[in-house]
Amino acid sequence: MPRPLRVAIVGAGPAGIYAADALLKSAAAAEPGVSIDLFERMPAPFGLIRYGVAPDHPRIKGIVNALHQVLDKPQVRLFGNVDYPNDIDLDELRSFYDAVVFSTGAMADRELRIPGVELDGSLGAADFASWYDGHPDVPRDWDLSAEKVAVLGVGNVALDIARILAKTAEELLPTEIPPNVHEGLKANRAKEIHVFGRRGPAQAKFSPMELRELDHSPNIEVIVNPEDIDYDEGSIAERRKNKQTDMVAKTLENWAIRDVGDRPHKLFLHFFESPQEILGEDGKVAGLRTERTELDGTGNVKGTGKTTDWDVSAVYRAVGYLSDELPKLPWDVASGTVPDEGGRVIEDGGAHMSSTYVTGWIRRGPVGLIGHTKGDANETIANLLEDHAEGRLQTPSEPAPEAVEAFLGERGVRFTTWEGWYKLDAAEKALGEPEGRERVKIVEREDMLNASGA
Incomplete structure (x- = not known):
């Protein structure tokens, strides 16, 4: 039986989640399917929406509801509180996944x-x-x-x-x-x-x-x-x-x-x-x-x-x-982005870096509104799937979904999950309830981890 296409997405903000959505809606998702893991250095997902959009913009934060629907899909997993490259680097990701998409944004x-x-x-x-x-x-x-x-x-x-x-x-x-x-x-x-x-x-x-x-x-x-x-x-x-x-x-x-x-x-x-x-x-x-x-x-x-x-x-x-430079990837100092062609990472010599892609602000710089990253994601994923169809992706040595969990466990990484986000979400809403507020955000990382059941 052919196995699903395994894709890692580094960064669980809007750009990364839109990339996951594009994968889920592709023909490859039907047969033999796709399996997507999002890695996020914060204990909670949603990136700029949670940590960059002003708190008095509930209309914009409503985008979270649409992103929720993507992360609710059974083909998608979240690994929060996992830092690239300290907890897992590019070579290690390639051992578990057919392709790696970076969507780390700019903070x-x-x-x-x-x-x-x-x-x-x-x-x-x-x-x-x-x-x-x-x-x-x-x-x-x-x-x-x-x-x-x-x-x-x-x-x-x-x-x-x-x-x-x-x-x-x-x-x-x-x-x-x-x-x-x-x-x-x-x-x-x-x-x-x-x-x-x-x-x-x-x-x-x-x-x-x-x-x-x-x-x-x-x-x-x-x-x-x-x-x-x-x-x-x-x-x-x-x-x-x-x-x-x-x-x-x-x-x-x-x-x-x-x-x-x-x-x-x-x-x-x-x-x-x-x-x-x-x-x-x-x-x-x-x-x-x-x-x-x-x-x-x-x-x-x-x-x-x-x-x-x-x-x-x-x-x-x-x-x-400005985006942070990503180790083991080429870097354009002037623009603060990873060089690419259609989302394919371009090495210094001009060749495509195998199985490695970018989307969102790390690709094109911090311009445009949140929704504009959808177009980026669609183009990047279309080229990733083309490379998959043409046999240009590297084959991971350990593609089983449980392998990366075991790796993080052996590293002692205390990671959060999508189920853990629901626990954190409930805890923040409970804090806001006595004051008639929708939620009160939990700030300390350790408190977030504990509320998430990390």
């Missing part, structure tokens, strides 16, 4: 190269998101003593950071934030949040709905300077061809012409201001210097030489995520 902050970035109070957006999302591997405290704060970037992550800083702790209490985050936010002194973009309204990367949500809080006054509403031929062309760009521009235009209200927390959206230097005093952030820019006709901008010093005492850098 670190991309570097911003301006003077003063090393000052105390210069903070990474990804680090802040990890804190308020209860990531088990980050400190439990966060300094929120700054009354005036700058956020650099005009994407959805920048909006998340600005919104969390501008909301009150009580507004966020109904979400799943853990107790240490709620206590930290109660001490938040931020009253002015300034978001800076180097280009104009038509070049902002906000999603229209996320942008409009800023204005829904009774405590946040969103302010846009009418002088920042400007378009050139390139900007107008972009608005005409992209409905979302046009919706974002219209929202910003409406905010620019209205009177400023009396909500207590002011959130300023600045355009045509390029960060030049984080100013310091005694080793701490004391301000931000920006250069005014102007459109050049193509939608890009050029500097004007006019600078402004902004009175802020904390700067959050929301200029993009």
